[in-house]
Amino acid sequence: MAQDLAALNQQAIAAAKKYMGSFAGGTVMLSIAVVAVFVANLGLYLQGSTPLWATVLVYAVATYLSYTPLHEAAHGNIHGNRQNLKWINDACGYSCAQIIMVPYSTHTVEHFTHHRFTNQSDKDPDFIVRRMADGPVEFAKVLFQFLWVQVTFLFEGHWQQAPRREKFIYATEIGIAITWRLLLLSQLPFLVWMALIVGAYLLGASFTVYWFAFRPHHPYTESARYKNTNSLIMPRWMRPLEWFWLGQNLHAIHHAFPRVPFYRYHALFREIEPVLRAHGAPILGIFDGRAVPPEQGSLGRG
Numbered sequence: 001m002a003q004d005l006a007a008l009n010q011q012a013i014a015a016a017k018k019y020m021g022s023f024a025g026g027t028v029m030l031s032i033a034v035v036a037v038f039v040a041n042l043g044l045y046l047q048g049s050t051p052l053w054a055t056v057l058v059y060a061v062a063t064y065l066s067y068t069p070l071h072e073a074a075h076g077n078i079h080g081n082r083q084n085l086k087w088i089n090d091a092c093g094y095s096c097a098q099i100i101m102v103p104y105s106t107h108t109v110e111h112f113t114h115h116r117f118t119n120q121s122d123k124d125p126d127f128i129v130r131r132m133a134d135g136p137v138e139f140a141k142v143l144f145q146f147l148w149v150q151v152t153f154l155f156e157g158h159w160q161q162a163p164r165r166e167k168f169i170y171a172t173e174i175g176i177a178i179t180w181r182l183l184l185l186s187q188l189p190f191l192v193w194m195a196l197i198v199g200a201y202l203l204g205a206s207f208t209v210y211w212f213a214f215r216p217h218h219p220y221t222e223s224a225r226y227k228n229t230n231s232l233i234m235p236r237w238m239r240p241l242e243w244f245w246l247g248q249n250l251h252a253i254h255h256a257f258p259r260v261p262f263y264r265y266h267a268l269f270r271e272i273e274p275v276l277r278a279h280g281a282p283i284l285g286i287f288d289g290r291a292v293p294p295e296q297g298s299l300g301r302g
Helices: 002-017 025-046 052-074 083-100 104-116 127-133 136-155 164-185 190-217 236-245 248-256 262-278
Strands: 231-233 283-285
Touching: 002 262, 025 052, 025 083, 025 262, 052 083, 052 104, 052 190, 052 262, 083 104, 083 164, 083 190, 104 136, 104 164, 127 136, 127 190, 136 190, 164 190, 190 248, 231 248, 236 248, 248 262, 262 283
Parallel strands: 231 283
Antiparallel strands: none
């Protein structure tokens, strides 16, 4: 049995390699679109062209969408194997980080620790989000704690050894993020500023943390490869929302093969689903959390 699983694992690795290494032009376009929409949204409101409720909604959506390019950039999935294009990878990471308020310069330190120790209570920095299901008060508390970890994880045993250049870039990122938000305060009434910079941001960030961190790893009891992250299967009628999700409902593909770009998750999932099932990977309905049997057709269920 162990030999069979090892062979299946090699089969999955071979399949995944077909989707790695290319320059991710689609992710670049997503980065440009997200930043452009974010800036235009604020500009239109300042000109009086859009109502506050619409501006808040777009701000929240852009906040969520900005994390995927940042996440891809942290893994080097934008430039792929083309090291001469790493500057594009970094440009996408730095620009989208300004929206989601997670420093690109140090995100890999926290995020790679999460990958290495997924669901290990004493080592995984994302483990705190397991408490999000413990009621609305705990949800809010965990959200702030999680976001604080993303910004400050560099100081957990890494700051002293970090090169000066890394410290300077980190401080610059934080400084720019604070500066443009304070400049907006000079152009907006305080309550409007709070609605956007705090309210809309937290709306988008909470969606990101819940669907990008909490649901994929719930119930946080497994740390083994293939078992530590869920594939959340959506019914056919939710396909438009699945596009908005940017494939993150199949976050298990990312944890098994982090160098595969997000827009390849579905194709790889379809190819290696039997391998995932053989290894006991959780393939669950997005609403009921129950195992989806193969005969129901996991992608495009219903």
